[in-house]
Amino acid sequence: MATAAVRGRLTWQVAQVSSVTRETDAVRTIGLEVPGWPGHRAGQHLDVRLTAEDGYTAERSYSIATADGEPVAITVERLDDGEVSPYLTGELRPGDELELRGPIGRWFVWDPTDGGPLLLVAGGSGVVPLRAILRHRQRSGSDVPVRLLYSSRTLADVIYHRELDRHRDGAQVSYTLTRRQPPGWTGYSGRVDAAMLAEIAWPASQHPLALVCGPTRFVETVAEKLVALGYPAGRVKTERFGGT
Numbered sequence: 001m002a003t004a005a006v007r008g009r010l011t012w013q014v015a016q017v018s019s020v021t022r023e024t025d026a027v028r029t030i031g032l033e034v035p036g037w038p039g040h041r042a043g044q045h046l047d048v049r050l051t052a053e054d055g056y057t058a059e060r061s062y063s064i065a066t067a068d069g070e071p072v073a074i075t076v077e078r079l080d081d082g083e084v085s086p087y088l089t090g091e092l093r094p095g096d097e098l099e100l101r102g103p104i105g106r107w108f109v110w111d112p113t114d115g116g117p118l119l120l121v122a123g124g125s126g127v128v129p130l131r132a133i134l135r136h137r138q139r140s141g142s143d144v145p146v147r148l149l150y151s152s153r154t155l156a157d158v159i160y161h162r163e164l165d166r167h168r169d170g171a172q173v174s175y176t177l178t179r180r181q182p183p184g185w186t187g188y189s190g191r192v193d194a195a196m197l198a199e200i201a202w203p204a205s206q207h208p209l210a211l212v213c214g215p216t217r218f219v220e221t222v223a224e225k226l227v228a229l230g231y232p233a234g235r236v237k238t239e240r241f242g243g244t
């Protein structure tokens with residue numbers, strides 16, 4: 001039988017948009033005031049439901065961008081041919097209302113007691129729940145060593161760039177740019193491959209925990225390569241955002 005807390009999470013409710021922040025040309029962070037929010041864990045997501053005037057509805061999942069104890073926010077990338085993301089990134093204004101339910105998900109979460117060392121691998125907007133995890137690590141004073149490998153198309157597409165560069169307290173952040181690199185670029189170039197992972201990933205002998213998030217193909221490729229490096233499948237947590 002569902003407990004009251006579970007029923008609460010799975011019930012659609014109306015939230016109010018408190019802020020809309022530009023992250024990149026295509027990406028906005030949407031702050032939300034959610035009455036009676038039960039609290040969330042870094043890495044969880046929520047569902048958003050849009051309803052058209054004729055009653056047609058569309059639902060999509062979005063990772064929660066903030067740490068445990070912080071106000072709820074989501075970070076959405078506009079897909080130009082998408083049904084929902086152009087509305088969320090282009091039309092929503094502070095004061096608007098949005099239907100959502102959550103928090104959802106128990107597997108793709110991290111807490112300092114889960115230990116590490118931690119390897120975070122993100123493709124595009126897959127950095128959103130990993131940002132929540134980095135914030136949670138910092139806010140909780142954890143000294144678990146962490147490395148983030150973040151793949152973006154270009155430097156201008158890097159989400160949370162300034163914030164990520166501030167995580168210097170035992171967090172090592174590496175970028176790879178797949179489409180275009182600025183002059184003098186010292187990060188990685190091209191898609192995440194076995195050689196890049198072999199350089200950045202903690203050796204399997206240190207019993208690391210990996211969290212991988214992004215487009216489905218990206219996640220599957222990275223997870224396979226980590227297992228090939230000796231990571232037990234159970235120590236590679238994945239979150240697939242969809243797409244091709």
Ligand SMILES: Cc1cc2nc3c(=O)[nH]c(=O)nc-3n(C[C@H](O)[C@H](O)[C@H](O)COP(=O)(O)OP(=O)(O)OC[C@H]3O[C@@H](n4cnc5c(N)ncnc54)[C@H](O)[C@@H]3O)c2cc1C
Nearest residue numbers: 060061062063075076077082083084085125128241242243
């Ligand atoms: C658990 C979970 C968490 C997610 N968290 C986030 C998040 O934090 N931020 C975020 O921006 N998105 C996130 N997504 C993806 C999000 O749910 C939507 O799929 C995305 O916003 C596209 O919706 P849309 O209606 O605009 O596009 P759709 O109309 O659904 O699709 C338009 C086109 O884009 C393709 N497409 C759909 N999703 C993707 C994708 N992720 N990458 C590339 N192409 C895609 C489709 O195949 C289609 O061709 C998450 C998905 C899941 C399952």
